[in-house]
Amino acid sequence: MNYQRIKGIIIQNLFYLKHSLEDIADTFFWSSLDVVVWGFMTIYFTQLKGPISEIILFLMGGLILWNVAWRSQQDISVSFLKNSWSRNLINLFSTPLTIWEFSFATMILGIIKIILTLFIASGIAFFLYSFNIFLLGFYLLPFFVSLLAFGWAAGIFITGLIIRFGTRIQVFAWSLIVLFQPVSAVFYPVSVLPPFLQKIAWLLPTSHIFEGMREVLKSGRMPAEQIVLAFILNAIYLLIAVWFLAVMFEKARVKGRIARAEI
Numbered sequence: 293m294n295y296q297r298i299k300g301i302i303i304q305n306l307f308y309l310k311h312s313l314e315d316i317a318d319t320f321f322w323s324s325l326d327v328v329v330w331g332f333m334t335i336y337f338t339q340l341k342g343p344i345s346e347i348i349l350f351l352m353g354g355l356i357l358w359n360v361a362w363r364s365q366q367d368i369s370v371s372f373l374k375n376s377w378s379r380n381l382i383n384l385f386s387t388p389l390t391i392w393e394f395s396f397a398t399m400i401l402g403i404i405k406i407i408l409t410l411f412i413a414s415g416i417a418f419f420l421y422s423f424n425i426f427l428l429g430f431y432l433l434p435f436f437v438s439l440l441a442f443g444w445a446a447g448i449f450i451t452g453l454i455i456r457f458g459t460r461i462q463v464f465a466w467s468l469i470v471l472f473q474p475v476s477a478v479f480y481p482v483s484v485l486p487p488f489l490q491k492i493a494w495l496l497p498t499s500h501i502f503e504g505m506r507e508v509l510k511s512g513r514m515p516a517e518q519i520v521l522a523f524i525l526n527a528i529y530l531l532i533a534v535w536f537l538a539v540m541f542e543k544a545r546v547k548g549r550i551a552r553a554e555i
Contacts, residue, residue, distance in 0.1 A: 293396060297389045301397030305371060349509045352423040354478040354502055356413050360406055360436055361498060362469055364443025367402030368395060369450040369465040376459055391541045395451070399444060406440070431508050434519050435501050441526040442497050443469065448533040452540040455549075477502045497522035497529070 372394075375381050384394065410425075417423040426432065446469045453461060475489050476498035482490050493499040504518035 293390070293393050294388065297387070297393050298397040298400070301384075301389070301394055302401050305398065305401050349423065349427075350506050351479055352417055352421065353425060353428070353505050353509060356410065356417060356425050357435060357439060357502070357505060358473065358476075358478050359409060359413060360439040361443040361446075363406045363409060364399075364402055364440045365447040365450070365469045366443075366465065367405060368398050368444060368447030369454065371398040372451045372454060373459065373462055373465055376454070385545075391537065395448060395537075403440070410436075428505065428508050431504070431514055431519075434523075435505060438497055438501050438519070438522045438526055441523075441530060445526065445529040445533040446472075448530070448537050452533070452537040455537070455540040455544050472496060472498060475499065481506065495525070497525040500525070 375384060385391075414425045417425065428435065450464050450468055453464060475485065475493040476496055477485075477493060478498070482493045482499055482503060485493055500518045500522040504514045504522075507518075508514045
């Protein structure tokens with residue numbers, strides 16, 4: 293990988309961010325609004341009597357951490373789409389820039405944006421609702437890394453789909469990862485799902501992470517196998533996504549689809 297080419301893509305994305313109000317809103321506003329809205333709901337739960345009040349920490353923790361997977365997926369797939377919309381792919385890939393340098397650059401910038409988003413959302417949750425995401429302590433780091441990796445795997449795979457089928461399926465850049473949310477145990481345990489969905493849930497690293505998050509918030513301990521399984525599954529999905537993107541990009545290059553601006 294060439295450092296200068298990666299730096300160039302990062303600068304290009306920063307220019308997009310600087311001059312695009314919708315990007316700024318998408319990065320910071322919506323995640324902050326989610327925390328505010330769900331925070332009001334948790335206030336309602338605190339007014340209720342009984343065990344329902346125990347889920348407040350789980351709801352706020354799940355909401356904040358889910359943004360890590362969601363944002364990391366969008367940062368990769370939407371960045372590729374922007375260059376497709378502007379017919380800029382031919383300009384980029386007529387240079388020595390590789391698809392991996394492009395992806396790596398968007399990952400670096402995405403990490404910075406996600407950390408900023410995480411701090412803003414966590415700050416709002418703390419000052420308005422007295423919820424401290426750092427109660428997770430050391431476990432916050434493997435949770436963050438695992439959700440980041442899952443988002444990257446989804447984003448890389450979606451980019452491969454866009455290269456294969458074109459912008460007519462661009463809706464997946466925003467919606468595909470959302471389909472995983474109901475079976476990712478973000479706001480409720482896997483045990484509440486129907487048996488056939490439970491089997492699917494345990495194949496996702498996200499379900500292991502959010503189950504682990506609830507265990508940490510509840511008891512201060514987390515079964516090590518949850519983190520290990522999450523990382524193993526992430527490694528498998530990342531390898532599949534990287535392979536798929538490499539195959540789709542090579543086919544598009546050989547057929548001249550990038551040169552003809554058909555993506």
